[in-house]
Amino acid sequence: MSAHVLDGRRYAKELREALLADVRELAEHATRPGLATVVAGDSYPAHAYERRVRTLARQLGIHYVCEELPADVAEADAIAVVGKLGADPRVSGILILRPLPPQVSEAALYRALDPLKDIEAVHPVNAGLLALGRPRFVPSTPASVFHLLDRYLVESGRDPAAVYQRSNVVVVGRSANVGKPAITLGMERGATVISCDAHSYSSGLLYEHTKRADVLIVATGVAGLISAEHVKDGVIAIDVGINPVVNPNGETVRLVGDLDFSSVVTRAEAVTPVPGGVGPITDVWLLRNTVTAARRALSMAITRPLLEGLNLLTAYEPMASSAGR
Ligand SMILES: NC(=O)C1=CN([C@@H]2O[C@H](COP(=O)(O)OP(=O)(O)OC[C@H]3O[C@@H](n4cnc5c(N)ncnc54)[C@H](OP(=O)(O)O)[C@@H]3O)[C@@H](O)[C@H]2O)C=CC1
Numbered sequence: 382m383s384a385h386v387l388d389g390r391r392y393a394k395e396l397r398e399a400l401l402a403d404v405r406e407l408a409e410h411a412t413r414p415g416l417a418t419v420v421a422g423d424s425y426p427a428h429a430y431e432r433r434v435r436t437l438a439r440q441l442g443i444h445y446v447c448e449e450l451p452a453d454v455a456e457a458d459a460i461a462v463v464g465k466l467g468a469d470p471r472v473s474g475i476l477i478l479r480p481l482p483p484q485v486s487e488a489a490l491y492r493a494l495d496p497l498k499d500i501e502a503v504h505p506v507n508a509g510l511l512a513l514g515r516p517r518f519v520p521s522t523p524a525s526v527f528h529l530l531d532r533y534l535v536e537s538g539r540d541p542a543a544v545y546q547r548s549n550v551v552v553v554g555r556s557a558n559v560g561k562p563a564i565t566l567g568m569e570r571g572a573t574v575i576s577c578d579a580h581s582y583s584s585g586l587l588y589e590h591t592k593r594a595d596v597l598i599v600a601t602g603v604a605g606l607i608s609a610e611h612v613k614d615g616v617i618a619i620d621v622g623i624n625p626v627v628n629p630n631g632e633t634v635r636l637v638g639d640l641d642f643s644s645v646v647t648r649a650e651a652v653t654p655v656p657g658g659v660g661p662i663t664d665v666w667l668l669r670n671t672v673t674a675a676r677r678a679l680s681m682a683i684t685r686p687l688l689e690g691l692n693l694l695t696a697y698e699p700m701a702s703s704a705g706r
C-alpha cells in the first residue's frame with residue numbers, strides 16, 4: 382500500500398487566490414494590511430520562514446517590515462520593538478519568530494503584543510480565548526494542519542465531524558504556537574486527543590501512543606522521529622517538522638520533517654510531505670490572519686466615531702479593555 386500524499390501547495394494556491402481578492406477589496410476602502418515580523422539571532426528555520434513570509438506579503442501587496450534583532454539583544458529592547466510595532470498604524474499583524482535567544486523571555490514578549498495585532502494568538506488573552514473555543518485568531522500552523530485534514534477528508538468523501546468524533550488524534554509536541562493549539566483544535570472537533578512530549582519519549586511511552594493514532598500530528602523538530610513501525614496501518618499522518626539537513630556536498634541545505642516519510646508512506650492512508658505539506662499553507666494563513674486583523678481595525682475605525690457621537694463608547698470599550706489594551 383502506498384499512501385495518498387497530501388499536496389499542501391495546491392491548497393495554499395487556492396487560499397492565496399482568495400486572499401488576493403480580499404486584499405484588493407480592502408484596497409477599495411483605502412486600507413492596506415501590514416505584517417511585521419520580529420526575528421532575533423540566526424536560527425535557520427526562523428530565517429527560512431521569514432523569507433517566505435516576506436516574499437508572499439510582497440506578492441499580495443501587503444505592507445511588510447522585519448525587525449531583525451541581534452542575538453544578544455536585551456529583553457527590554459526587544460519588548461520596546463514589539464511595543465513600537467503595536468503603535469504603528471501601518472502594522473495590522475505581528476509575528477514573533479521562534480526560537481528567541483535565552484535572555485529574552487518568550488512570555489514577556491508575548492505580553493507586550495497588542496492583542497488585536499496578535500495574529501498567532503500567543504498573548505495570554507488570545508491564547509485563553511482559543512483554549513475556550515472562542516478564538517480571535519487561529520494560529521497559522523495548527524490552522525494549516527486542520528485545513529489540510531478537513532480538506533482531505535471532504536475530498537475523500539467523508540464528513541470531517543463524524544471522522545474526528547470517532548478518532549484518536551495524537552499530537553506529538555506541545556509548544557505554545559504549534560502543539561498546544563493543535564490539541565485545542567482537535568478537542569474542538571470532538572476527537573479523543575492524546576498529547577505527547579519529550580517525557581513520553583524518554584519514558585518509552587511515545588510509540589505506544591503513536592501506534593494508536595488514527596490521526597497523527599507530529600511537531601517536535603526531531604528529524605525522522607516516527608517511522609512505519611510506530612504507526613498503525615491506515616493512519617493519517619501530518620508532519621509539521623522543518624529540519625534542515627546539510628547535503629553531502631556540505632553546502633546546500635534541504636529540509637526534512639519529523640516523519641521518516643519513505644517508511645510511513647508504506648503504511649499510512651495519507652501523509653504530508655516535507656517540503657510541500659503543511660509549510661506552504663502556514664505563510665498564507667499568517668497573511669490571512671493579517672488581513673482579518675486589518676479588516677477589524679478598519680471596522681473599528683469606522684464604528685468608533687459613530688459610537689463616540691452617540692455617547693456609546695463606554696458600551697464598546699469593555700471589549701477592547703478585556704483584550705488587555
Ligand atoms: N511547517 C510549519 O509551518 C512549521 C513548522 N515548524 C517546525 O515544527 C517543529 C516544532 O516546532 P515548535 O513546536 O515550535 O518546537 P519546540 O521546540 O518549541 O517544541 C518541540 C516540542 O516537541 C517535543 N519533543 C521534543 N523532542 C521530542 C521527542 N523525542 N519525542 C516527543 N516529543 C518531543 C517537546 O517536548 P517538551 O515540551 O517536553 O520539551 C516540545 O513540546 C520544528 O521543526 C519547527 O521548525 C514550526 C512552525 C511552523
Ligand SMILES: Nc1nc(=O)c2c([nH]1)NC[C@@H]1CN(c3ccc(C(=O)N[C@@H](CCC(=O)O)C(=O)O)cc3)C=[N+]21
Pocket residue numbers: 426427428429430433476477478479480501522558623636655656657658659660661663
Ligand atoms: N513563531 C513562529 N512561527 C512559525 O511558524 C515558525 C517560527 N516561529 N520559527 C521557525 C519555524 C519554521 N517555519 C517554517 C514554516 C514553513 C516553511 C516552509 O514552508 N517550507 C517549505 C519548504 C521550502 C523549501 O524547500 O525551501 C515547505 O514546507 O514546503 C519553513 C519554515 C515556521 N516557523
